[in-house]
Amino acid sequence: MSFTLAIVGRPNVGKSTLFNRLVCKKLALVDDQPGVTRDLREGAARLGDLRFTVIDTAGLEEATDESLQGRMRALTERAVEMADVCLFMYDARMGIMPADEVFADILRKKSAKVILAANKSEGRAADAGVIEGFNLGLGEPIRLSAEHGEGLSEMYDVLMPIS
Ligand code: GDP
Numbered sequence: 578m579s580f581t582l583a584i585v586g587r588p589n590v591g592k593s594t595l596f597n598r599l600v601c602k603k604l605a606l607v608d609d610q611p612g613v614t615r616d617l618r619e620g621a622a623r624l625g626d627l628r629f630t631v632i633d634t635a636g637l638e639e640a641t642d643e644s645l646q647g648r649m650r651a652l653t654e655r656a657v658e659m660a661d662v663c664l665f666m667y668d669a670r671m672g673i674m675p676a677d678e679v680f681a682d683i684l685r686k687k688s689a690k691v692i693l694a695a696n697k698s699e700g701r702a703a704d705a706g707v708i709e710g711f712n713l714g715l716g717e718p719i720r721l722s723a724e725h726g727e728g729l730s731e732m733y734d735v736l737m738p739i740s
Pocket residue numbers: 586587588589590591592593594595638696697698699721722723724725
């Protein structure tokens with residue numbers, strides 16, 4: 578059985594970097610809901626012997642501070658509905674920010690199945706931020722570096738039972 582994984586999280590944490598690393602074929606822009614057109618990208622992903630659909634949430638980057646929360650909420654809820662599991666990514670170098678807490682609340686309220694990923698985790702500078710992730714109450718974060726391709730085998734181990 579295949580599954581769909583949605584990558585969610587605030588702008589600039591590295592969602593698209595991971596999406597691009599996982600995807601072997603871009604499938605579609607998801608455009609069946611007004612307002613989120615072009616904001617969800619779908620791809621056929623490969624991780625080891627796993628094959629699945631991955632969704633990248635974009636469209637937050639150009640939002641203003643005032644519109645960001647509403648857009649985050651709408652997009653994340655939409656992605657959660659489409660996905661079997663969400664990979665909630667934060668920036669381990671920055672640690673947990675207020676916006677990350679907002680995402681955690683949305684995911685909790687939606688009862689989404691969540692994999693927590695501490696990205697930009699290469700090097701010791703990320704150690705404290707990785708630990709902060711436990712405070713979100715979403716379990717143990719996977720230590721990931723999307724840019725350097727680190728932590729993918731840990732991600733595989735978590736996704737394998739879902740497939
Ligand atoms: P998105 O807005 O969440 O989709 O984030 P992007 O994928 O566009 O990445 C935002 C920035 O973070 C870019 O400059 C990336 O090169 C950088 N980035 C992504 N992954 C990593 C990582 O693992 N380590 C570091 N140091 N930088 C990263």
